[in-house]
Amino acid sequence: MDIGFIGQHLVNGLMQGMIYSLVAVGFTLFFGVLDVIKFSHGDVLMVGVFAGLTAFFGLDALGIENPYILVIAIILFSTALMALLGIVIAKILILPLKGAPPLNILLITLMLGTLLRESVRLFYPNGSNSKAFPAILPTDSFTWGNFSLRLDSVMLFVAGAAVIVGTYTLINRTRLGLAIRAVAQDEETARTMGINFGFIVLFTFALGSAIAAFAGVMNGFYYNEINFSMGLLLGAVGFSAAIIGGLGNLYGAILGGFLFAGLQTLAAAALPFSSSYKDVFAFAVVIALMAWRPTGLIAEKAYARV
Amino acid sequence: MTNRTGLIVENATTGYDSADVLYGVSLNAEPGKITCLLGSNGAGKSTLVRLILGLTPARLGRVSFNGRDITRMQTHKVISEGIACIPEGRMVFSKCTVEENLLLGGYGEKDDALLTKRMKTVYDLFPRLAERKQQLAGTMSGGEQAMVSIGRGLMSEPSLLIIDEPSLGLSPLLVKENFKIIKEINERGISILLIEQNVRQTLAIAHYGYVLTQGKVVAAGTAQELLKDETMHAAYFG
Numbered sequence: 001m002d003i004g005f006i007g008q009h010l011v012n013g014l015m016q017g018m019i020y021s022l023v024a025v026g027f028t029l030f031f032g033v034l035d036v037i038k039f040s041h042g043d044v045l046m047v048g049v050f051a052g053l054t055a056f057f058g059l060d061a062l063g064i065e066n067p068y069i070l071v072i073a074i075i076l077f078s079t080a081l082m083a084l085l086g087i088v089i090a091k092i093l094i095l096p097l098k099g100a101p102p103l104n105i106l107l108i109t110l111m112l113g114t115l116l117r118e119s120v121r122l123f124y125p126n127g128s129n130s131k132a133f134p135a136i137l138p139t140d141s142f143t144w145g146n147f148s149l150r151l152d153s154v155m156l157f158v159a160g161a162a163v164i165v166g167t168y169t170l171i172n173r174t175r176l177g178l179a180i181r182a183v184a185q186d187e188e189t190a191r192t193m194g195i196n197f198g199f200i201v202l203f204t205f206a207l208g209s210a211i212a213a214f215a216g217v218m219n220g221f222y223y224n225e226i227n228f229s230m231g232l233l234l235g236a237v238g239f240s241a242a243i244i245g246g247l248g249n250l251y252g253a254i255l256g257g258f259l260f261a262g263l264q265t266l267a268a269a270a271l272p273f274s275s276s277y278k279d280v281f282a283f284a285v286v287i288a289l290m291a292w293r294p295t296g297l298i299a300e301k302a303y304a305r306v
Numbered sequence: 307m308t309n310r311t312g313l314i315v316e317n318a319t320t321g322y323d324s325a326d327v328l329y330g331v332s333l334n335a336e337p338g339k340i341t342c343l344l345g346s347n348g349a350g351k352s353t354l355v356r357l358i359l360g361l362t363p364a365r366l367g368r369v370s371f372n373g374r375d376i377t378r379m380q381t382h383k384v385i386s387e388g389i390a391c392i393p394e395g396r397m398v399f400s401k402c403t404v405e406e407n408l409l410l411g412g413y414g415e416k417d418d419a420l421l422t423k424r425m426k427t428v429y430d431l432f433p434r435l436a437e438r439k440q441q442l443a444g445t446m447s448g449g450e451q452a453m454v455s456i457g458r459g460l461m462s463e464p465s466l467l468i469i470d471e472p473s474l475g476l477s478p479l480l481v482k483e484n485f486k487i488i489k490e491i492n493e494r495g496i497s498i499l500l501i502e503q504n505v506r507q508t509l510a511i512a513h514y515g516y517v518l519t520q521g522k523v524v525a526a527g528t529a530q531e532l533l534k535d536e537t538m539h540a541a542y543f544g
Binding site for chain 1: 359361380381382385386391393397399400401402406409410411413414458462
C-alpha cells in the first residue's frame with residue numbers, strides 16, 4: 001500500500017464522515033427538542049440538492065458564470081428552501097401530533113419521505129435518471145508523490161467543518177441555543193421560563209433541514225452526480241450515526257458520522273473483499289456496536305445533550 | 307397602566323382527558339401579599355398552577371392578571387405578563403450550569419446589563435450559587451438546587467411569583483430556611499402565591515389562604531382565621 005492510496009481513502013473518508021455527521025446532527029436536534037425521529041430527513045436532503053440544481057439551471061440561463069456566485073447561490077437557495085420545508089413539516093405534521101404515540105410520527109414521516117422521493121422522480125424533468133451536479137468548484141490539485149489533493153475537496157471539507165462549528169456555537173454559546181437545550185431537557189419547565197416552545201421547535205426543524213440540504217449539496221459537489229433516491233442511504237446512515245453516538249447528543253452525532261465513514265473506508269481500502277461490501281460491513285459493525293452499547297457510544301453526559 | 311388587581315381565578319374548571327380535577331375554583335392573589343393555597347396530595351393544587359400558567363387549558367372559568375385576561379394565553383405570554391413560577395420538585399435544568407439556569411429564568415429579558423444586575427441580586431441572596439456558577443445544576447445537592455430554582459424564579463423580576471411545594475423533599479432545617487427566604491422575597495414587593503401542604507409554617511408567613519380539597523375550595527380566609535377554621539382541620543386531619 002502506498003501513501004497515495006492511503007491518502008486518497010483518507011480524504012474520501014473524511015469527506016463522507018463530514019456529510020454523514022451533518023445529516024446525523026439533524027436527527028439528533030429533532031430528537032433532542034421533540035423526542036421524535038423524522039424519517040423523511042434524508043429525502044429532505046435530496047429535495048434540497050434538486051433545489052440547488054434548479055437554482056444552478058436558473059442562474060445559468062441568466063448567463064451568470066462566476067463559479068463563486070453560483071456556488072453561494074446554490075447553497076443559499078437550497079438551505080433556505082429546505083429550512084422553509086422543515087418549518088412546514090414541523091408545523092403541519094409534527095406539532096399537531098405532539099400528544100400522539102411516537103410511532104405515528106415515525107410512520108407519517110416515513111410516508112412523507114416516500115412522497116418527496118416519488119414526487120421528484122415523477123415531476124422533476126427526467127427525474128428518474130441520475131443528474132450531473134455542476135462541477136464548478138476549482139479543481140486545481142496539490143500533489144505530493146502520487147497523492148493529489150484537490151482544492152474543491154479542501155473547500156468542501158472546510159465549509160462542512162464551519163457548519164458544524166457554527167451549529168455547535170449556536171447551541172452552546174447563544175441565548176437561542178440555551179433555549180433549545182432547555183426545551184430538550186424539560187419542555188414544560190422551559191415553557192414556564194417564558195420560552196416560546198412552538199418557535200423553538202420550528203427553528204430547530206429549520207436548522208436541521210438546512211444543514212441536511214447543505215450536506216446534500218456538499219455531496220453533489222463532491223460526486224458530481226445526484227439522483228432521486230440518494231436520500232435513502234444518506235438518511236439511513238445519518239440515522240445510524242446519530243444512534244451510535246447516542247441520539248440527542250451533538251458530539252455523538254458528529255463522532256458517529258465519522259465512525260461510519262471510517263468503517264466504510266476501512267472496508268473499501270483494507271479488507272480483502274470487494275469495496276461494494278463497504279455498506280454491508282459498516283452496517284454490520286453498527287449492529288454489533290448497538291448490541292454492545294444500546295444507548296450509544298457516548299453515555300449521555302450531562303452537558304452533551306442538546 | 308394596568309390596574310393592580312393581582313391574580314384572579316374565577317370559577318375555573320379543568321382536568322385531564324375526561325376527568326375533571328378542579329371544579330369551579332375561585333381565588334385572588336392580591337398584589338404585595340403572600341397568598342397560600344393549602345391542600346393534601348391529589349387536591350388539585352398543581353393542576354391549578356398549570357391552569358394559571360396556561361399549561362393545562364381551562365374548560366370553564368376565567369383567569370386574569372392585573373386586569374388582563376390570561377385564560378387562553380400561551381405559557382410564554384403568561385410569563386411575559388409578569389408571572390414567574392418555581393415549580394414543584396425544583397425542576398432545575400440539570401444539564402445546564404447554575405448561571406445558564408439563571409439566564410433561562412430571565413429569558414424574556416433581552417438587556418444583558420439588566421440580567422447581570424439581577425444575577426448579582428440572586429448571588430447576594432445565595433452566595434453559594436456565586437461560588438458555583440459554572441457547576442452543572444444536576445450535580446448539586448437538593449438544597450442547592452432549591453436555591454437555583456428560587457434564584458431562577460427571581461430573574462424575570464416578576465410581579466407575582468408562584469411557588470409550588472417548596473418544602474417537598476427538603477430537610478426541616480432547609481424548609482425553615484426556605485420559608486424565611488420566601489418572606490424576604492415578598493418584603494421586596496413581589497406578590498406570592500404559595501402552594502403548600504405544610505400548614506403551620508405556611509400560615510405563619512401567609513397573609514391570606516385558601517384550602518383546596520378534591521378540586522374545590524372548601525375554606526378561605528386570613529391566616530389567623532384559617533388556623534382556627536374547622537373546615538380546614540377537617541380537610542386535613544379528617
